[in-house]
Amino acid sequence: MTSEASIANQVESSIVEEHNEEANSKFGFWVFLLSESVIFLSFFAGYIVYKTSSTDWLPPGVEGLDTHDPAINTVVLISSSFVIYVAERFLHDKKLWGFRVFLLTTLLMGSYFLYGQAVEWQGLEFGLTSGLYGATFYLLTGFHGLHVLTGVLLQTIMFFRSFIPGNYDKSSFGIDATSLFWHFVDVIWIILYGLIYVWQ
Amino acid sequence: MANISVEELSGNRAQPYPGAPDNWKRFFTFSTDHKVIGIQYIVTSFVFFLIGGLFAMIIRGELITPEANLVDRTIYNAMFTMHGSVMLFLWSFPVLVGLANYLVPLMIGARDMAFPRLNAAAFWMVPVVGLLMMSSFFVPGGPSQSGWWAYPPVSLQNPTGNLINGQVLWLLAVAISGVSSIMGAVNFVTTIFKMRAPGMTFFRMPAFVWTVLAAQLIQLFGLPALTAGAVMLLLDIVAGTSFFRPENGGNPILYQHFFWFYSHPAVYVLALPVFGIFSEIFPVYARKPLFGYRVVAVSSLIITGLSAIVWVHHMYASGTPGWMRMLFMFTTMSISVPTGIKIFAWTATVFRGKLRLDTPMLFALAGVVNFVFAGITGIMLGSVPVDIHVNNTYFVVGHFHYVVYGTVVFGIYAALYHWFPKMTGRMYYEGLGKVHFWLTWLGTTLNFLPMHPVGLMGMPRRVASYDPEFAFWNVLASLGGFLLGLSTLPFILNMVSSWIQGEKAGNNPWRAIGLEWLISSPPPVENFEQLPIVIAEPYGYGKDEPLVSNLAELSESPG
């Protein structure tokens, strides 16, 4: 092989590798999320065991959870999954401003969810140490809340990155991962809402 | 134009040849080369093997007499806790990850792991885990004393009342080790699925790669459960919750479920790659293809699946209801099917082969024999009526050391000798290797065989003093333990001196078949000049068919 040809070959293969890299990252992120979901499954399993076997489940003086505000929160979080999907479509069509507007909307909806969560926590008459009921409630909502916070931070980064010229030309892995993560956070919340609020 | 070098094209990945001791400094850098990282893992974890071994020496020193007279009882508790934790989290897991790191990309014909930087980050957490574990010796109250299981309520005691105590540091260390393992697992699974060379179909992958895949899948589904339990335990200790505090309505048994849901499969995270090592080594030293390769490959995945549904066999004596005991006894027994398949395949592979008894082969053969023995005691422990009697006795300690030492450590030694010439380009000293083998074999047998009778007699584990009627067996075991301590010396001497000045080994001293043996020793940074095009199944011994179609292009050709 002449040296020119071999260099051309190498440059080419490094391009191929770049494509592979994006596919690999996506695959790897899926694997990671599947693994992460087992932590939630474990917490859910623990919750079910505690709730079905505990003799005094509700702490004294606690009636249960109010479902009205959390329901609003739920609607906001779930619809934000559709909003980020629209953002992705805009990015796909290379319409950066549309992308930014919808990503910002997602970000605000996520933040609203966190705010709603904080308000709810403030108003509760039980704490982390109020028996298994309090402990599991704060563990589940808190751990999920950390994931929402992570998602919002990722969206913030992706939002600012869109101002770097050409940032998403080569690869949209960052936004794909952010969006996938957001759907994941959503699905977890639906199960969580069912377990904690609906099944009282 | 012609002097654009490969280094420039491949950017920050350019490093000198791994393996050469004259470049030892690069082992102390944040290298992203899987071969450097592999060796970093192996050497770091070997240091912790020695530390964990030191603790074992102290344990065995205490147990050589029936009275508790060598160390304080609390120190004894700390010793077996740290011994078990170091041996598992800082030796067995990381050393196997190191071997896999080194070998998997070479074996599947890739230039590196899928995520080289993630790989490096995962490695550098290991020393952090080690420092955290060791630092617990310096906090008030000393290290955790609750055994490597950290069962509540013992692990919740915190007698000194400090927030930073041995148990908290232990939990942090285990958590970081878990993060590192998950990062590694994501990397391995992605690498094996996405980075195989052209023609390297799943059923052309060496059995070792299959076992690494099977083991890493376990990490992915198992570790999160342990993490969940660990988070709740940590909250119980530092935040005043009562998940596992029985006096406040908590459920300590739930912790056992979380713990064993991971920690039973975890023994297969150790055993599977070692099975893979056996499957690699026997064909080379018997000059025969691996018997039933496809079945052996798939049996690894079956083990992965079954390993997830047997964990309650560790909890037969935890007030477990009868139906649950029966169910898990049945699932536990069923694991012997895929495992038996492997043992049968290895036997058939070496049967009537032209055996060459070099050090790797000796370790591998003895490893399988030890494993058969451990399997027999394992079946005994898996059956409820036996386990109820010997639960928490030395019979259990004997059983699992036949696995973790007799099988896993033997397999690791076999692998280190077998791939040493590939990693370093030099040959180890066979004589020293044989000395090492016989010392290790004798030490293992003397140390761990007596644990079985003494366990059946009823000697409990985790005690510093015992009834004098058990003394005879314990003296034997202690002698064996010290012998094992001694046995590391010829190994270290061998590895260090032959790495520095051993004979040059050439590319393929064992005349082995496999992609890693087609390139130079040690392999260049990018492994393959051109990616190999694989055209045959592995283990073509005695078949005289080429493994790749582009042999000449794999290595750098002059000009």
Ligand code: HEM
């Ligand atoms: C020189 C080699 C070794 C000796 C002499 C040795 C000895 C012992 C002894 C006597 C115990 C029981 C302590 C007690 O219950 O009071 C023990 C426990 C244990 N050993 Fe080893 N061992 C060795 C190597 C290993 C290795 C290579 C592993 C690898 C994983 C390992 C893993 C464990 C574990 C997990 C425990 C249980 C600790 C606990 O009770 O929490 N050991 N060892």
Ligand SMILES: [Cu+2]
């Ligand atoms: Cu088990």
